[in-house]
Amino acid sequence: MASNDKIWQRLALSSTWPFSKTGHERQMRSHRKEDGSVDWKRVNVFVERYKLQRNWRRGYCHVRTFEGHTQAITCIQFDGSRIVSGSHDKTIRVWDMRTNSPWSVITLCGHSGTVRCLHLLDNRLISGSTDRTIKVWDLSINLQWSGIACKVTMVGHEDTVRCVQVWDLPFGSCSKTLRGHRDAVTCISFDQSRLFSGSLDRTIKVWNLSLGNCINTIDWMSSEGHTGVIRCLQADASKLVSAADDRTLKVWSLDTGQRIATLRNHTDGVTCLQFNDFVIVSGSYDRTVKLWDFSVC
Numbered sequence: 001m002a003s004n005d006k007i008w009q010r011l012a013l014s015s016t017w018p019f020s021k022t023g024h025e026r027q028m029r030s031h032r033k034e035d036g037s038v039d040w041k042r043v044n045v046f047v048e049r050y051k052l053q054r055n056w057r058r059g060y061c062h063v064r065t066f067e068g069h070t071q072a073i074t075c076i077q078f079d080g081s082r083i084v085s086g087s088h089d090k091t092i093r094v095w096d097m098r099t100n101s102p103w104s105v106i107t108l109c110g111h112s113g114t115v116r117c118l119h120l121l122d123n124r125l126i127s128g129s130t131d132r133t134i135k136v137w138d139l140s141i142n143l144q145w146s147g148i149a150c151k152v153t154m155v156g157h158e159d160t161v162r163c164v165q166v167w168d169l170p171f172g173s174c175s176k177t178l179r180g181h182r183d184a185v186t187c188i189s190f191d192q193s194r195l196f197s198g199s200l201d202r203t204i205k206v207w208n209l210s211l212g213n214c215i216n217t218i219d220w221m222s223s224e225g226h227t228g229v230i231r232c233l234q235a236d237a238s239k240l241v242s243a244a245d246d247r248t249l250k251v252w253s254l255d256t257g258q259r260i261a262t263l264r265n266h267t268d269g270v271t272c273l274q275f276n277d278f279v280i281v282s283g284s285y286d287r288t289v290k291l292w293d294f295s296v297c
Contacts, residue, residue, distance in 0.1 A: 005040045012046035017053050018238040023277030026080075052278065055294040056239070056251060059261030061280075062296045066095045066289040068105055073283025076272045077120035082139070083281050084125060085289050086115030092127055094139060094148075097291065110135055110150045119164045128161030176212040180205055189235045194254075196240055198230025204242055206257070216257050224259050226250065232272045241280060243270035249282060249292070265290055 001007060019027070031038050031045060038045065055061060071088035078084065083095040092108040092115055113130030120126075125137040134154040141148060183200035190196065194215075195207040204218040204225065218225045228245030235241075239260065240252040249263040249270055268285035275281070280292040 008040040008044065008046050009038075012040060012049055017046070017049040018236075019049065020236060020277055026277075052295055057260050059251070059263055061263070061292045061294045063265050064100055064291040064293070065265075066093075066100050066105075066291070067287070068093055068107075069287045069289075072268075072285040072287060073271055073289060074114060074116055075118045076274055076281055076283045076289065077118045077125075078274055078279075078281045079120060079122075082120075083289055083291065084118055084120050085283055086118050086127060087287075088114045090114060090129075092118070092125070092137070093289075095289065106148060108137060108148070108150070110153075113160075116160060117163045119166065121166055126164045126166075128164045130160040132157045132159060132161065134161055134164060176209075178207050178212055178214070180207075180214045180217075186230055187232050189233050189240075191235060191237070194235075196233055196235050198233050198242060198244075200229050202226055202229060202244070204230060204233065204240070204252075206254075218252065218257065223257065224262075228269060231270060234273060234275055236275075236277075241273060241275050243273050243282060245269035247284075249273060249280065263292060265292075 027045060027048065028038060033039065066083065069085065069087040069089055073085050073087050075086040076083065078097065081097055083097055084092060086092050090111050090113060094106040096104040111127065111129040111131050115127055115129050117128040118125065123139045125139055127135045127137065135150050136152040138151050139148055181197065181199040181201055185197050185199050187198045188195060190209065193209055195209055197205050202220065205214050206216040207213065208215050220227050226242065226244035226246050230242055230244050233240060233242040235254065238254055240254055241249060243249045247264065247266050247269060251260040253260055266284040266286050270282050270284050273280055273282040278293065278295040282290050
């Protein structure tokens, strides 16, 4: 029975080892044979997923540091090969995730103020700044030529552009107002049924979107939460990752609300993060970008 390929397939695809659609496709591409099939037992996709989830739960990861910005990091995005970061130094940097060599960094100059927000989609990057403009960048590049350039500058805002996103809403009305934080809300993330919010009050709240009520509050006293202002957070189907002025990132189980791991490596407050099934990318007031890789331990 231990040699039965179907058993290993069922184990790998069990909800015990949750994977996003993108993460699943990435793993399948790396193990698919020429005929399109996967040898589930020989390559043991299950063991890979088991080790990955174990590393997340124990905080086991390899940390790489990308240095080059001269002031604090304010925003960050990444895809399979690139990290893009914005800073108070008015520049955007595009880093090669495969190396942290200074020669592999592309610096985009054009904003006259702090870069406050980014949105990366394929080779199109959107940036917003305290200079009140939105810029659209083309990041196309190959061995023969580079098409990297600012294609459009959008003007019209009368103050800082703090967030940008590719979006569509059927109605323009407010459906609910959620109240409960004791101070200003600094960041949000949401899925189909829940909204997650962080605040200057150092708590994270989980809200039921359909009812509009708070279903959980994560704080230092009851949940070993953050001791500083919450600056950023992101959730997927099974976990929530948050970061704060206390220099830490924390990973939370959405099933239990319990802290899974606390990650320490930044030397100043963490300002931004993004993650997928395999890595977290974070930026900080310490002027560094860090890649936390859970797939290599």
